[in-house]
Amino acid sequence: DTAVSQTPKYLVTQMGNDKSIKCEQNLGHDTMYWYKQDSKKFLKIMFSYNNKELIINETVPNRFSPKSPDKAHLNLHINSLELGDSAVYFCASSQVTGGGQYFGPGTRLTVT
Amino acid sequence: DAKTTQPPSMDCAEGRAANLPCNHSTISGNEYVYWYRQIHSQGPQYIIHGLKNNETNEMASLIITEDRKSSTLILPHATLRDTAVYYCIVRVEPGRGYALNFGKGTSLLVTP
Numbered sequence: 001d002t003a004v005s006q007t008p009k010y011l012v013t014q015m016g017n018d019k020s021i022k023c024e025q026n027l028g029h030d031t032m033y034w035y036k037q038d039s040k041k042f043l044k045i046m047f048s049y050n051n052k053e054l055i056i057n058e059t060v061p062n063r064f065s066p067k068s069p070d071k072a073h074l075n076l077h078i079n080s081l082e083l084g085d086s087a088v089y090f091c092a093s094s095q096v097t098g099g100g101q102y103f104g105p106g107t108r109l110t111v112t
Numbered sequence: 113d114a115k116t117t118q119p120p121s122m123d124c125a126e127g128r129a130a131n132l133p134c135n136h137s138t139i140s141g142n143e144y145v146y147w148y149r150q151i152h153s154q155g156p157q158y159i160i161h162g163l164k165n166n167e168t169n170e171m172a173s174l175i176i177t178e179d180r181k182s183s184t185l186i187l188p189h190a191t192l193r194d195t196a197v198y199y200c201i202v203r204v205e206p207g208r209g210y211a212l213n214f215g216k217g218t219s220l221l222v223t224p
Contacts, residue, residue, distance in 0.1 A: 004155075033211070041197075043156065045211035056211055090155050098205050100146065100158025101212060 003027050004104035006091050012110045013081055021076045021107045023091030031055075032074035033092040033101065034066060043090070049074055050096055081111045116200045121219045124194075130187040132218050134200030137181040142204050145176060147185045148212070149196040156199070156214070159185065163205075190222045 004025045013019050025032065033056070034046040048056030049068040063079040074091060091104040117135040124130040136145065146161040160167055160174045162183075167174045173186040187194055199217040203210060 035212075042216075043150075043212075043214035045213075048211065058211070092155075094210075100148070100161065101156075102158060103155030106153075106155050 004091055004093055004102050006089075006104040006107050008107060009105065010108050010110075012112065014112055015081055015083060017081050018077070018079045019081060019109070020078070021089055021091075021109070023074045023076070023104055025072055025091075025093040025102070025104075027093055027102060029093035029095050029102070030071055031094050031096050032068065032071075033094075034074065034076050035090040035092060035103075037088040037090060037106070039087070046089075047074075047076075078109075081109075083111050085109060086111045116202055116215060118198070118200050118215065118218045120216065121221070123221050123223060124187075124190045126192060126222055126224050127189055130190040130194065130220060130222070132185040132187075132198050132200075132220065133182065134185070135182045136200070136202045139180050139202050140204075143202050144205055145174065145180075145183045146201040146203065146212070147172070147174065148199045148201065148214075149194075150199070150217075151193070151196040156212075159198075190220075192222050192224065194220065195222045196220060 007022045031050045033048045037043045046060050047066045052068045065077045068074045088106045088108050090106045092101040094101040147159040148156045150156045162174045176183045197217040197219050199214050
């Protein structure tokens, strides 16, 4: 059983397109996150949702819009894709009470 | 969050204990030490965390010095599959979700 899953695993698209990445967790966690890992391998937080409420919103362009339909899902929609958006995007989840964050396998986005 | 310092790389022979150090001299009393690792092309994996007592789980042991200014992650019998980048992260125990600030970590190479 996959704890945190993401789809798609790979996404290749052209500049200017709009795309979405989906994330689902079956751990019963109440908090979910999106992280971005750039070409230099630095991992940075983008967003965090707790019980469908946005609680962390780092300095991310407005073209990125997270949506959490329920506690088990957190999707990331990206408008007007740019070359600089090329990266690996990781979804994660945790319990608000503490413990570790559990990450998905990542979605490698390539914008051409 | 307190800043952490880790060596950029380490080697370990297969079957031996891998001891990964982390300095966090500015740690506050309510900050925990978390360890994660990222195996190539995979999502980060939570390993262990602790406040001041030593902790052990099925993956590793965490030894925190009495003054809490440094810690060591111990993989008791390293295998080739333990080759990864290991991240030491210090932060307060989460409330309504929390961001992990990944640094550069230590690249551990386990050799046959």
